[in-house]
Amino acid sequence: MEFDKNLESLIDSWIEENKESYLKDLASLIEIKSVSKEDEDGFKYGKGCHDVLVKAKEIASSYGFNCVNPEDKYLLIKYGNTKNKKIGIFNHLDVVPEGSSWINPPYKLTYKDGFVIGRGVADNKGAAIASLYALRYLKEHSISLNHPVELFYGAAEETGMDDIEAYKKSNEVPYFSIVPDTDFPVCHGEKGNMRFTLSKKVSSAVLNMEAGEVINAVPAYATATLKGCYRIDEKNIECEYIDSNTVIKAYGKAGHAAFPEESDNAVKNLFYALSKLDTGDDELNKTFSIFYQCVSKSYGEGLGIDISDEPSGKLTSMGTILRFDNNTIYLSFDTRTPVTVSIDSVDNKIKEFASKNGMSYNLESSSSPSYTALDSDIVKLLCSIAEHIHKKDFKPYTMGGGTYCRKLPFALGFGPGLKDAPNLFEAGKGHGHQSDECILLSLLLADIKAAILALIGIDKII
Structure with missing residues (x-):
């Protein structure tokens, strides 16, 4: 792509002039605790998600955009009205729970040393406002495109993507879409996703188990309560003794389930400690060991599903939600499968593992991988824009993280992050x-500028 220096100068000046406005709009979204909870408080995804969609509509409408909020599930912001193939931009405004150990307030935008801090600044409210500002620039400078653009703000991306499924049932899906929920330059493939639960009934010696809030977030804390008093001398484990019972507390590091190397699963640490106990019940001891086997490694080794391929690397599998009910341990997994591997083949292997170990297995949801070949003209275009803006050589990549790309027929991840960005x-x-x-x-x-140039470039080649 050839870059117009005069256009870039205008874009750079406009972004600088509107930086404070951008921060104000972003702050108004960060203030809303938009954790998606289905049918909570009379709202489809909870009051927080309702409120954030209302606020986003208010912001976009103030800039003169036509907005639609169907069924309180998502917001559509439209630019252009030609009948040609649509270009989509897909962001989400829901966030994962804040968890613990914050130094800064999670629901107040903090600016420090060049960074913005708050739940959702990186995933994905910061990019959502950047996408809107890209459309603002086009609108305020009367730049007409041959193809209409539709900006989608979802409210259930972190909890299964029911929002985009509802959108697809009622709308024509764009011919091509940008999903700014990744790193630059271009994510051209996403692993498949499986969410399943393994369960096993145990003796009355177990009183409770709990960890995790959402399935794609690795928990930093897990707990189990057992009858009797046990002494455990293990790293990341504390014990509290209440009424002749032992409350075992395990600690780790929170992170995204798709990137296990960045976290330390508290569920793994808990079952490691439990597997070392002698409860006097051979079956219970065996059960603790089996669950530890399931979570002891992050790449499916314990489940017999350690699979990899050349484009996307290893399968990942993290047990992230632990519950106990009716004398039964329930452990739910977030598993990401390589782009060339079928979901069915992995499903069959897990069924075999569960049957062999006397466990029940329930596959709650799955989605197929997303993959676009490297020789695609749009992959090349977006990569050239990223290289130009960030002044560095890039290679398109695949990842385990799951975005709206996997729900769309032709979509690519495009910013706003950088893999080597400082923290x-x-x-x-x-x-x-x-x-x-x-x-x-x-x-x-920079994501605003990248989106502007991408929309202009894509408009010319589709």
Whole structure:
């Protein structure tokens, strides 16, 4: 792509002039605790998600955009009215729960040392406002495109993507879509996703177990309560003794389930400690060992599903939600399958594992991988834009993270992050799904420019 220096100068000046406006709009979304909870408080995804869609509509409408909010599930912001194939931009305004160990307030935008901090700044409210500002620029400078653009703000991306499924039932899906929920340059493939639960009944010696809030977030805390008094001398484990019972508390590092190397699963640490106990019940001891086997490694080894391929690497599998009910342990997994591997083949292997170990298995949901070949003209275009803006050589990549791309027929992840971007905090903090989530403001502002250039470029080649 050839770049117009005069256009770029205008874009850069406009972004600088509107930086404070951008921060104000972003702050108004960060203030809303938009954790998606289905049918809570009389709203489809809970009051927080209702409120954030209303606020986003208010912001977009103030800039003169036509907005639609069907069934309180998502917001559509439209630019252009030609009958040609649509270009889509897909962002989400729901966030994962804040968890613990924040230094800064999670629901107040903090600006420090060039970073913005708050739940959702990186995933995905910062990019959502950047997408809107890209359309603002086009509108305010009367730049007409041959193809209409539709900006989608979802409210259930973190909890199964029911929002985009509802959208697809009622709307023509864009011919091509950008999903700014990744890193630059271009994510051209996403692993498949499986969410399943393994369960097993145990003796009355177990009184309770609990960990995790949402399935794609690795928990930093897990707990189990057992009858009797046990002494456990293990790393990341504390014990409390209440009424002749032992409350075992396990600690780890929170993170995104798709990137296990960035976290330390508290569920793994809990079952490791439990597997070392002698409860006097051979069957219970065996059950603890089996569950530890399931979570002891992050790449499916314990389940017999350690699979990889050349385009996307290893399968990942993280047990993230632990519950106990009716004398039964329930452990739910977020598993990401390589782009060339069928969901059915992995499903069959897990069934075999469950049957062999006397466990029940329930596959709650699955989605197929997303993959676009590297020789695609749009992959090349977006990569050239990213290289031009960030002044570095890039290679398109695949990932385990799941975005709206996997729900769309032709979509690519495009920013706003950089894999080697600095982090204001120590390991285990600062990234999406972690405490003190942060991102450089300069990256979000660069994302506005990238989106403007991408829309102009895509409009010419589709």
